[in-house]
Amino acid sequence: MSVLKLKLDQEQLVEDFFEDTWLAGIISQAKDYQLCWQINKQLGYDFRVNNSLEINLTKNRRAFYFTVFEYQELTKSAAHYLYNNHCKAEFLLPELKHVDYIWLIKGNYYQDADVKNLIEQCRKAELVQLVSLLDMKDIRNKINLIF
Incomplete structure (x- = not known):
């Protein structure tokens, strides 16, 4: 009897997930909830933490949890996700x-x-120091953004 092995095509998964997406990097010393409050106020958004989207990475037998905030713009069929890029000393x-x-x-x-x-x-939000558009080609670890 032969065993059928299925392999997840990560390249296709990444390509599908990042279709019709934009990425921006934000530099701010504020806590994630403070930054979201400011962005919500500035843009009229409603970013909220979504614990089910939290990203868990394990390195050297240590677990790191990266918070993800979400805002759905139903009238525009668009979703916004704000990822915390730091957890302790890991990225x-x-x-x-x-x-x-x-x-x-x-x-x-x-x-x-x-x-x-x-x-x-x-950029006009008080707690934001810098915002810039990111080029997808420069991101090697895109798989880490997929929830």
């Missing part, structure tokens, strides 16, 4: 150690000009 995306938070915008409503406008509005 969700090690190639972006200088970035404190990752903002993922998912959905085909937003175009280049819309995203640039959102970033400009986000």
